Amino acid sequence: MPFPNKPTLPSSIWGAMIICGTVAGAGMFTLPIVMAGAWYRWSVMMLMLSGFCMLLSGLLFMKVSLRFPPGAGYDTLTQTLTPSWWRKINGLSISFVLGILTYAYISASGPVYQHSINALGININDAEAKGLLTLLVASVVWLGTQGVSRLITLCLAAKLLLFFLLFGGLIHHVDVSLLLRPNSTAAQNRYFPYLLATLPFCLASFGFHGNITGLIHYYQGDERRVRHALVFGILLALVIYLFWLTCTMGNIQRQDFPTIARQGGDIHALIQAMHDRLPQQSLGLLLDIFSHFAVICSFLGVTVGLFDFLADKLGTDNSKRGRAKTALLTFCPPLLASILFPQGFLLAIGYAGLFATIWALFTPAFLAWRAHQHFSGDLPRGKKQWAAIIVVVLFGGINIIAWLGSQWHMIPEF
Numbered sequence: 001m002p003f004p005n006k007p008t009l010p011s012s013i014w015g016a017m018i019i020c021g022t023v024a025g026a027g028m029f030t031l032p033i034v035m036a037g038a039w040y041r042w043s044v045m046m047l048m049l050s051g052f053c054m055l056l057s058g059l060l061f062m063k064v065s066l067r068f069p070p071g072a073g074y075d076t077l078t079q080t081l082t083p084s085w086w087r088k089i090n091g092l093s094i095s096f097v098l099g100i101l102t103y104a105y106i107s108a109s110g111p112v113y114q115h116s117i118n119a120l121g122i123n124i125n126d127a128e129a130k131g132l133l134t135l136l137v138a139s140v141v142w143l144g145t146q147g148v149s150r151l152i153t154l155c156l157a158a159k160l161l162l163f164f165l166l167f168g169g170l171i172h173h174v175d176v177s178l179l180l181r182p183n184s185t186a187a188q189n190r191y192f193p194y195l196l197a198t199l200p201f202c203l204a205s206f207g208f209h210g211n212i213t214g215l216i217h218y219y220q221g222d223e224r225r226v227r228h229a230l231v232f233g234i235l236l237a238l239v240i241y242l243f244w245l246t247c248t249m250g251n252i253q254r255q256d257f258p259t260i261a262r263q264g265g266d267i268h269a270l271i272q273a274m275h276d277r278l279p280q281q282s283l284g285l286l287l288d289i290f291s292h293f294a295v296i297c298s299f300l301g302v303t304v305g306l307f308d309f310l311a312d313k314l315g316t317d318n319s320k321r322g323r324a325k326t327a328l329l330t331f332c333p334p335l336l337a338s339i340l341f342p343q344g345f346l347l348a349i350g351y352a353g354l355f356a357t358i359w360a361l362f363t364p365a366f367l368a369w370r371a372h373q374h375f376s377g378d379l380p381r382g383k384k385q386w387a388a389i390i391v392v393v394l395f396g397g398i399n400i401i402a403w404l405g406s407q408w409h410m411i412p413e414f
């Protein structure tokens with residue numbers, strides 16, 4: 001739907017940053033751990049394929065969303081174009097994924113914060129660190145959108161800057177032979193069988209679809225800019241992931257990864273393993289600061305999404321009290337779960353990958369399918385749209401098979 005007047009719009013670069021900010025979050029920290037079995041070359045290919053399919057579904061969603069008034073998000077689109085049972089499933093999968101990601105962020109960053117606060121000489125335990133961090137993020141979200149978006153922009157800038165500073169340093173320590181020929185024993189020389197199990201994690205790592213509506217609003221419906229922002233955002237995230245994989249797999253031995261996974265696979269364990277390899281203290285410090293910003297950024301983005309979604313569904317008002325109620329519902333269950341089950345970070349990202357298939361892959365394909373019938377009637381469907389819908393649905397189907405296969409131990413685990 002056309003926007004009435006279009007003053008000068010922000011450059012696509014800013015939109016790309018917003019997308020990259022959500023994409024490259026905690027999921028990224030699971031990648032080297034779950035990809036240790038398939039190792040470097042296969043993992044690089046899998047990342048490219050996943051990035052491509054997730055971008056494709058994002059573009060399908062964008063196309064449909066542009067036909068609606070500005071601000072129309074998942075709920076409006078599914079309400080108009082899909083049967084009510086699908087709308088319900090879609091809504092449930094969105095709240096589940098955002099909730100479990102909140103749990104994952106709290107579980108992953110709690111130990112990192114505890115470590116940093118202890119280093120300052122203040123003694124706190126894991127649960128206290130998690131409570132403190134959650135309270136901090138919850139207060140920002142409670143205060144309102146303006147503050148949050150400023151903080152997200154700030155964290156994102158810090159995250160990108162620190163990332164390139166850090167990896168400029170780390171890349172010098174990469175051992176190329178470790179990347180290409182990791183170990184010697186014949187039994188450990190198998191990589192391909194482990195590839196499928198990485199899929200749900202790749203999918204979660206490239207999730208961003210809740211932000212498309214906001215992006216369309218930001219660019220006032222200018223399709224070209226939104227498209228460029230999505231493409232560049234995903235490309236930038238892919239570059240970051242490839243760098244990250246190179247630096248971690250080029251620094252940590254393949255056989256050391258299962259130990260990290262057994263410790264819950266959280267960021268702290270991974271960073272600890274890297275610390276042991278780093279000769280300079282400054283790089284270690286940079287790594288710590290980077291992980292703080294990386295998680296806080298997605299933590300804010302995802303919890304704002306969950307907060308808005310819950311407020312909308314439950315109809316809580318926008319007063320301070322109403323917002324406090326929604327904030328309690330957004331943050332308390334994941335915090336409690338994280339204190340009771342602190343080791344579930346990897347598992348949670350896997351679940352997020354499974355359930356995100358519904359709203360990040362199937363729903364966009366379904367919407368594109370129905371939108372054509374709804375708006376263009378008898379006109380034949382373009383070949384490109386056909387191809388995109390098939391690729392996206394196939395990718396989603398394989399992801400579900402991969403998740404079930406590893407859950408039922410039918411595909412090997414490293």
Ligand SMILES: N[C@@H](Cc1ccccc1)C(=O)O
Nearest residue numbers: 023025026027204205207208
């Ligand atoms: N991509 C995000 C997770 C996410 C998944 C789905 C939607 C939004 C966010 C991360 O890696 O942390």
